[in-house]
Amino acid sequence: MAAELQLQLTKFAGPLDLLLHLIKTQEIDIYDIPIAQITDQYLTYLNEMEQLALDVAGEYLVMASTLMAIKSRLLLPQSKVEQLDQGSVEPEDPRQALVDQLLAYQTYQEVSHYLGQKAQQRARYFTKEMSALPKQPVQPLPKDLVTTTEMAAALAHLLNQQAQDQAFVNQTIDRDVFSIEEAQDWVKQQVLAAGPQQLKFTALLQTPVSREQVIILFLACLELMKNKVITCFQATKDDEILVSGEVVA
Structure with a gap:
């Protein structure tokens, strides 16, 4: 019996663990704990621990004191003074804090x-270690090819200039008329019509009648550049950006 109890006691993580074990093994309703019964069994476990020369942790002793205090409160009759103070309010169950x-x-x-x-x-699965990614060769941009940063700078300059000229004052914007897809088709038509001749980027952006359409047309140009439909060049940073339908390899 002692050896069996020792095996059981060493597996508990603390007094709450021990109490839950007692409640579950006896199928006790946790919301209606028979404190007298559980207290007696709990103290029996502590006595067995002492008989087996096991150190009784302080937290176990604190719980024992708590159980005995609850047991005493349940056994002692409530005084008339306490009944008058509480009036019609239902008295608090001494077990409630322990149940919580x-x-x-x-x-x-x-x-x-x-x-x-x-x-x-998760331990059944083994994750492959991260492989070193091969270094990608750095491909320099062809000479005079325009970057998106330079395109954005050109757009900002154009919008600022048009704002100073009040080009879009009191104009109505129809959001459903000029989509990015339609803008791409329009740019491709302009490039195709120009043939081998290169178009000025600012000239393309001056065609729309609203500030919103300018931005949509700019986004359309970026999309066409990404898909290698058009190419934009600039000899120097002060020169005009030129748009061509010839894709640079």
Whole structure:
């Protein structure tokens, strides 16, 4: 019997763990704990621990005191003074604080068990170590090819100039008329019509009748550049950006 108890006692993580074990093994309703019964069994476990020369942790002794205090409050009759003070208010159950602790600890156990199962499942899989990515060769841009940064700078300059000229004052914007897809088609038509002759980027952006359409047309040009439908050049940073339908390899 002593050896059996020793095996059981060493597996408990603390007094709440021991109490939950007593409640579950006897199928006791955790919301209606028979304190006298549980207290006697709990103290029996502590006595067995002492007989086996096991150190009784302070937290176990604190819980023993708590159980005995609750047991005493339940056994002692309520005084008339306390009854008058409480009036029609239902008296607080002395077990409630302990029940709340047990429920919280039970939730902790369930979550811990769930995470432990997930960890065991994950341990069955082996992840391949990260491979070193091969270095990609750096391909310099062809000479005079315009970057998106330079395109954005040209757009900002154009919008600022048009704002100073009040080009779009009191104009109505129809958002459904000029989509990015339609703008791409329009740019391709302009480039095709120009043939081998290169178009000025600012000339393309001056065609729309609203500030919003200028921005949409700019985005359309960027999309066409990304898809290698058009190419934009600039000899120097002060020169005009030229648009061509000839794609640079």
